[in-house]
Amino acid sequence: MLKRENFNMLGKLGVIVLGMFCFGYALVPIYKAICEMTGINILALGDRQIPGATASLPANTQVDLSRSITVEFDANSRGPWHFKPAKSSVQVHPGELTTVMYEFQNVQDRAMSAQAIPSYAPAQAGPYFNKLECFCFSQYTLAPGEKKQWPVAFVIDPKLSRDVQTITLSYTFFEVGGKTPATPDASKAASQAVLPGKQAGT
Numbered sequence: 001m002l003k004r005e006n007f008n009m010l011g012k013l014g015v016i017v018l019g020m021f022c023f024g025y026a027l028v029p030i031y032k033a034i035c036e037m038t039g040i041n042i043l044a045l046g047d048r049q050i051p052g053a054t055a056s057l058p059a060n061t062q063v064d065l066s067r068s069i070t071v072e073f074d075a076n077s078r079g080p081w082h083f084k085p086a087k088s089s090v091q092v093h094p095g096e097l098t099t100v101m102y103e104f105q106n107v108q109d110r111a112m113s114a115q116a117i118p119s120y121a122p123a124q125a126g127p128y129f130n131k132l133e134c135f136c137f138s139q140y141t142l143a144p145g146e147k148k149q150w151p152v153a154f155v156i157d158p159k160l161s162r163d164v165q166t167i168t169l170s171y172t173f174f175e176v177g178g179k180t181p182a183t184p185d186a187s188k189a190a191s192q193a194v195l196p197g198k199q200a201g202t
Contacts, residue, residue: 094158
């Protein structure tokens with residue numbers, strides 16, 4: 001009698017174990033199906049919407065794709081050296097990170113230290129022209145004949161007035177230790193033709 005009860009209990013336990021195993025096996029697809037229907041599982045939604053589960057980066061909503069601004073580059077030298085932008089102008093969207101290189105060569109037979117002064121035209125664009133990296137932040141020493149390339153990484157604030165469609169970024173490069181030149185007039189530099197022998201961005 002006792003043995004029969006033990007066998008019955010053992011059978012019931014076996015059925016319970018088997019049922020729990022089946023339930024655990026089916027739990028994952030059931031959970032995923034319910035979450036997909038209710039929309040509360042971000043991972044399930046991502047797997048469904050992106051083939052191969054390859055995530056795509058969200059678009060940069062800070063970039064104003066509705067308009068473009070022409071940025072012109074001007075370079076002036078106060079001394080016997082070469083200084084010019086690699087590009088004369090670029091088209092950028094407000095909020096878009098842009099990098100432009102400037103080229104410099106010390107053509108003298110002596111080492112020299114120099115630094116650049118930037119200016120903007122129109123002047124109202126200055127506060128909205130954000131430079132993340134610029135050679136104008138530091139002084140540089142170059143050996144005789146040495147060549148360098150320096151980046152200017154900038155972002156134009158989308159809050160800039162829509163009336164501004166062109167910005168001129170002008171640099172004057174001068175030798176440190178000499179007389180510091182006045183801030184260049186970028187608007188005048190942009191409007192005048194380049195004279196023969198003048199070092200300017202072309």
